[in-house]
Amino acid sequence: RWARGARPARHVGGIHREDGKDVVRVPFVAGWGWGMREDGTPENTRWLFPVSSASTSAAPDTALDDGELDGVYSEGDWRNAALKASLSDEGRLHRAARGRNVTYMLKVTYDGEAYLGFQFQPREMRTVQGEIEKALGKLLGEDREFLCLMGSGRTDTGVHANGQVIHFYARAPLPDLERARRSLNGMLPKDIRVMEFRRPHPAFHARFHAVRKTYHYYLDPRLEHDVFARRHAWAVGYKPPDMQKLKAAAAILVGTHDFSAFSNKPRHASVKRNPTRTIYRFDVVELDDGRVRLEVEGNGFLYRMVRIMVGAVMLAATRQDSGPHDVRALLVGKDRSAAPMGAPPHGLFLHEVVYPKAVLEWQPPEGYDERLLETEVELNREETRVEVNSDGNA
Numbered sequence: 001r002w003a004r005g006a007r008p009a010r011h012v013g014g015i016h017r018e019d020g021k022d023v024v025r026v027p028f029v030a031g032w033g034w035g036m037r038e039d040g041t042p043e044n045t046r047w048l049f050p051v052s053s054a055s056t057s058a059a060p061d062t063a064l065d066d067g068e069l070d071g072v073y074s075e076g077d078w079r080n081a082a083l084k085a086s087l088s089d090e091g092r093l094h095r096a097a098r099g100r101n102v103t104y105m106l107k108v109t110y111d112g113e114a115y116l117g118f119q120f121q122p123r124e125m126r127t128v129q130g131e132i133e134k135a136l137g138k139l140l141g142e143d144r145e146f147l148c149l150m151g152s153g154r155t156d157t158g159v160h161a162n163g164q165v166i167h168f169y170a171r172a173p174l175p176d177l178e179r180a181r182r183s184l185n186g187m188l189p190k191d192i193r194v195m196e197f198r199r200p201h202p203a204f205h206a207r208f209h210a211v212r213k214t215y216h217y218y219l220d221p222r223l224e225h226d227v228f229a230r231r232h233a234w235a236v237g238y239k240p241p242d243m244q245k246l247k248a249a250a251a252i253l254v255g256t257h258d259f260s261a262f263s264n265k266p267r268h269a270s271v272k273r274n275p276t277r278t279i280y281r282f283d284v285v286e287l288d289d290g291r292v293r294l295e296v297e298g299n300g301f302l303y304r305m306v307r308i309m310v311g312a313v314m315l316a317a318t319r320q321d322s323g324p325h326d327v328r329a330l331l332v333g334k335d336r337s338a339a340p341m342g343a344p345p346h347g348l349f350l351h352e353v354v355y356p357k358a359v360l361e362w363q364p365p366e367g368y369d370e371r372l373l374e375t376e377v378e379l380n381r382e383e384t385r386v387e388v389n390s391d392g393n394a
Contacts, residue, residue: 263302307342
């Protein structure tokens with residue numbers, strides 16, 4: 001597969017005949033993106049750009065030392081190599097060819113009640129991504145295709161977020177990120193707020209660089225529920241859970257398991273994902289106001305996985321003929337039809353997304369922006385070319 005905007009090349013160097021003449025093809029620089037095969041291993045996406053042999057060494061350097069990425073994943077995990085490959089400077093040429101010279105990250109909080117989920121939807125359907133893209137379009141004067149905005153995850157209709165992370169692109173560095181953050185909040189609806197605006201590593205990707213995520217789910221087991229919290233907690237006072245059974249059922253889901261029974265089929269039938277995930281903790285926290293907060297932290301989650309997990313542990317904690325052993329049976333059986341319905345969406349919050357520190361807190365080297373803006377890379381339908389400025393920077 002080819003990255004959007006890059007033309008497949010029939011010749012990767014060498015000599016071939018064209019219109020009766022020998023034509024020399026120069027070497028290509030290859031950039032790589034991430035995908036996922038059915039077995040969970042990375043699937044590479046490749047794009048090619050013809051460049052001179054000296055061009056890449058003069059480009060602005062964004063490489064990180066190997067030591068800066070140590071400890072992100074456990075030793076021997078294939079994602080260590082994939083992370084380092086994704087941060088190579090070669091992919092910068094592809095972004096620069098479309099004018100996407102600078103990468104930015106936003107940490108966003110929102111009340112999802114009024115939106116059809118996070119992801120952009122056509123036909124003027126109201127989504128969180130759509131509202132943010134409108135505001136960024138006004139701020140930067142760019143359309144959504146150029147911004148190429150991507151979130152760490154696609155929350156469903158009615159799901160909220162305290163710590164959704166997104167990335168997007170700009171043509172040039174913004175002079176004052178705090179002022180830009182306040183400007184965005186002035187243009188966004190009142191139920192969406194930008195809490196953090198920063199400039200990460202140029203290759204930062206909100207989805208693929210996420211190391212772990214934490215979701216919170218709120219229960220209100222009081223007989224007289226809080227009318228002001230009803231939109232953000234599942235009222236279960238009519239049948240409150242046994243707290244000991246709830247904690248025991250949640251503990252069974254901690255660890256590395258096949259969560260096939262805890263995931264709905266993806267929206268697209270052709271998409272098949274590795275169902276194995278690692279849950280680092282599933283804590284049951286009893287709050288002072290009487291509510292209960294379920295905290296689930298893992299290295300990744302399947303479609304509607306958290307809500308189905310909550311539904312399963314709640315069933316185990318509320319039925320007399322059920323218990324934690326039923327949750328274990330679901331894990332072993334791997335049968336989605338045997339698992340209960342997922343919990344309602346309005347109690348769920350995307351709380352936190354964790355990234356490698358070296359990627360998130362990257363600082364441009366001295367003179368980086370000056371060299372970046374002096375470089376002009378043009379891409380059109382007829383040809384791809386790299387123009388070299390007077391200093392020899394590609």
